[in-house]
Amino acid sequence: MTTRRLRDVGEHRWIAGLVRRLDTAPRVLIGPGDDAAVLRPSRRPLVLTVDTLVDGVHFRAGWTSARDVGRQAFRVNASDLAAMGATPVAALLALEAPGDTPVATVDGVAAGVAAEARALGAALVGGNLTSGRTLAVTVTLVGDAGPRVVRRAGAKPGDRLFVTGRLGAHAAAVRALLSGRRVRWPLAPVRVDAGRRLASVASAMIDVSDGLLQDLGHVCRASGVAAVVDAARIPVAAGCRRVFGPDAALHAATGGEDYELCVAVPARRLRALAALTARLGCSLTEIGRIVAGRPAVHVPGEAWGRRAGGFDHFR
């Protein structure tokens, strides 16, 4: 059987086929297939974010299925909404792909985005397909704000610092994949519900996309405070311990793409926090505290704590 490729099918026929397969959602007045999508308005503020996954940068063909690339593209955006306490409503998918891309690949990406949207009661409502030199998947999410919008700014000295789930699994998997071992490329966790609940008690929140130290550094700069992290308390993923051994805490603190939430909670809200931890759907670990001082992240006793490293696309 020969592989059907994009150039055999063409942009317009592929889009028409996709549009027929997509389902809709209550808020969608006009879904994909017109010049633009139309949503019923909400009384809540709108929350907007966009992120791109590029073949060879964020993933490599062969590491995972096209469907999981689509799922991840949705999830990394959902993570940004979760970090504000918001919930996805609608997704747009902008695809770049070379003409020899198998149709099954772009079908898989779109199906992955649509499946993740559906799982959260949202919908893939539109997008764009263009030729390009590499596969690149850009998802835009439009969400509804929750009752409280939490920013990076707002952390105060005395606040306790928590992180959801475990860190370092992605860094460990990429290290293993680059060395030729066949391990599962980990998808970002979905922390939308956890984010909405944590927003009710948080003074500041961010998702850990570029590494805990770097992202916590963004909170410190936005809030005008410093943070002290206890390296021993960082929840290290099992795979990270296995791959990095004695350096596991370093990689858990600086590896990117974990998409857990890092949240600052004032002492007066710790009881309220305790009341909701059972319903987060994930673990929550206290890792340090906010202190007064010039914006910086300190990791006492760890040489690597001096530099708040993390991932930068160009450095």
Added chain:
Amino acid sequence: MTTRRLRDVGEHRWIAGLVRRLDTAPRVLIGPGDDAAVLRPSRRPLVLTVDTLVDGVHFRAGWTSARDVGRQAFRVNASDLAAMGATPVAALLALEAPGDTPVATVDGVAAGVAAEARALGAALVGGNLTSGRTLAVTVTLVGDAGPRVVRRAGAKPGDRLFVTGRLGAHAAAVRALLSGRRVRWPLAPVRVDAGRRLASVASAMIDVSDGLLQDLGHVCRASGVAAVVDAARIPVAAGCRRVFGPDAALHAATGGEDYELCVAVPARRLRALAALTARLGCSLTEIGRIVAGRPAVHVPGEAWGRRAGGFDHFR
């Protein structure tokens, strides 16, 4: 003076610098620089669209300034909103760029997007920067629906067909640029106000991005009708006549990237249309009519009218 490149500055410093330069707009509650942007809700339905311009596909470095690439990326999206009668409120910019891209290039693209947003009372509220093999500029626009949302579906036999402005200028410019002549790379026109006004009388509307015949074909399929276009009435851009001579009408009918509006108007609304043409800010030309029949676009007397050609990214 050495050129500052993205890899000298880094993702986070570039974003921080950009965020300081961006201005805000009344609807923006939280602008760029946090996990996501937040907009005040509107009572009007939301209209959403996304489009990508790729270096080497939609433009070539050297044809135009980075600022104009950013302006165009905004305008091609604004064109999709205009075709629904909607108005832009907020833009997101997702950039892919190689590490050796001059900082001035990404600065220029972002400044172009922000300037076009500002000119329409909208704002650039967020985005993403990632490394990639080629420069690719993805803009998402969120807009407010106007009093009437016009779709591709809705055209009825007897409706008259009109097109704004003139067609073929982009195809002519690209032909000239590819042959090494230095001509201006034409930006898409801004038809947002025209689209909002035309929406009050239109039965169907689309923007001409892939060529008049192809885009009108989308209207025919969505509406379940056919269209008859009078080739002699197609408003051909002066540059198109100059470059293509006797084939000018063909190229005006099939060349892409003109971003004019093609609109169907029922006969009973022609007086209302006449009353608003003076305020469209552009010419409006009657080019044909909608007829009953299998979805197709007919151009009587022209051999090229048999195939409703136009641009497809993969064919």
